[in-house]
Amino acid sequence: MNSEPDIRVGILSAPCIEFTLPMTYLFNGQELSGAQKAEYANGHILLNGQLYNELRFEPKNAASSFFELHHVTIGIGFHWQRDESQRFQGTLHIIIEKEKLTAINIIPAEAYLSSVISSEMNATAPEELLKAHAVISRSWLLATRNTSSPLLPEKNAQEKSEEAGGLVWYERDAHTRFDVCADDHCQRYQGITRASTEQVRQAVADTCGEVLMYENKICDARFSKCCGGAFEEFQYCWSNRLHPYLHRGRDWETGQKTSLFPDLTIEKEAERWIRTAPPAFCHTTDRHILARVLNNYDQETPDFYRWRVEYTQEELANVIQERSGLNYGAIIDLVPIARGTSGRLWQLKIIGTQLTRTIGKELEIRRTLSPTHLYSSAFVVDKEDYRADGMPGRFILTGAGWGHGVGLCQIGAAIMATQGYSYRDILQHYYAGARIERIYNHSKTE
Secondary structure (H helix, E strand, O other): OOOOEEEEEEEEEEOOOEEEEEEEEOOOOOEEEEEEEEEOOOOEEEEEOEEEOOOOEEEEEEEOOOEEEEEEEEOOOOOOOEEEEEOOOEEEEEEOOOEEEEEEEEEEEEHHHHHHHHHOOOOOOHHHHHHHHHHHHHHHHHHHHHHHOOOOOOOOOOOOEOOOOOOEOOOOOOOOOOOOOOOOOOOOOOOOOOOOOHHHHHHHHOOOEEEEOOOOOEEOEEEEEEOOEEEHHHHHHHOOOOOOOOEEEEOOHHHHHOOOOOOOOOOHHHHHHHHOOOOOOOOEEEEEEEHHHOOOHHOOOOOOEEEEEEEEEHHHHHHHHHHHHOOOOOOOEEEEEOOOOOEEEEEEEEEEEEEEEEEEOOHHHHHHHOOOOOOOOOEEEEEOOOOOOOOOOOOEEEEEOOOOOEEEEHHHHHHHHHHOOOOHHHHHHHHHOOOOEEEEHHHHHH
């Protein structure tokens, strides 16, 4: 790859898309501005009384123009879900997908990354963290883009993959009409809605074109908010593939990665790890650092290194039935069957009076046991308040970490940056054996 690519980002899908063009855009060779409404109409798009197969709005002045999309949902299915109006630079492309309209933003890769970094975290985060995140976000983006095809039949972006035994996981490459989506399913991208800073722009510029490579391939550089002190491996969260750079390890200084680090696939060791709070880069309560790193809605989650969730019998049974669509009856037990290298469950048996079933992988477990998502699947279960019929009246889940725990731990990397580690040090810590390589040199946005 010799030049910076353009990226197609899916922003929202709805029967009706409302947007505003505060500045002049070009549409079918004509100038257009102001409030607009596009509606799905029997296989076509209705705009200003005319029917179209697709809509494409090009900025008249690419450097200063932006469009605003209304009713964009962020944090879909998570506890911070909300609707926003968001602003974007670049081209607006509206297409038809499954009797709905999809709004796509077409933008150069480096401009996309400036927004991702400001959306995934606070734009005032430490400089070396911003550089590290620029490299991994670029790596994941280009690795995903290289394996996707826009010519495949349409699929649901939340499509599940399944293997024998009923284990499912949620692919991040399920999009076929655009490269990536704008929410947590891929990488948070909120255009110019989240204020960027010169520091973010400089971090992207300083690492322009840099990606992580392993055996001559761009790394699938996953990341999560907080690993909980231990790294998870790819195969326990997604397909059964081993990525050596997404390795087992402890989120601590290099000399102590393996020392004092138990085998968390063993239930007894996982329980001890989760019920305690071992030292780790991501084990911090420093509100000043967290405020520098986390966006305002992420700061609404105060406990992430270790957390606790309680359900009554009725609450848990209702949540499981609503989220799974299956009636387990009263819940007798939640039994850990298999854990990954961070103690995260990737197989969990739910025992009910009407149904017993083993579920997985990690995200399916998190989705099934919460009205939104559990912070992670690294948890242990206590049962209390037993009733006269022997059924537990209360379930207490004690857990570790926030997210899947694979690859870079954003909070751990932030602490490393404040302690003087370079972005190269940070990347080597979380992606051992990978190397940094520049695959293009010049940004379209320069």
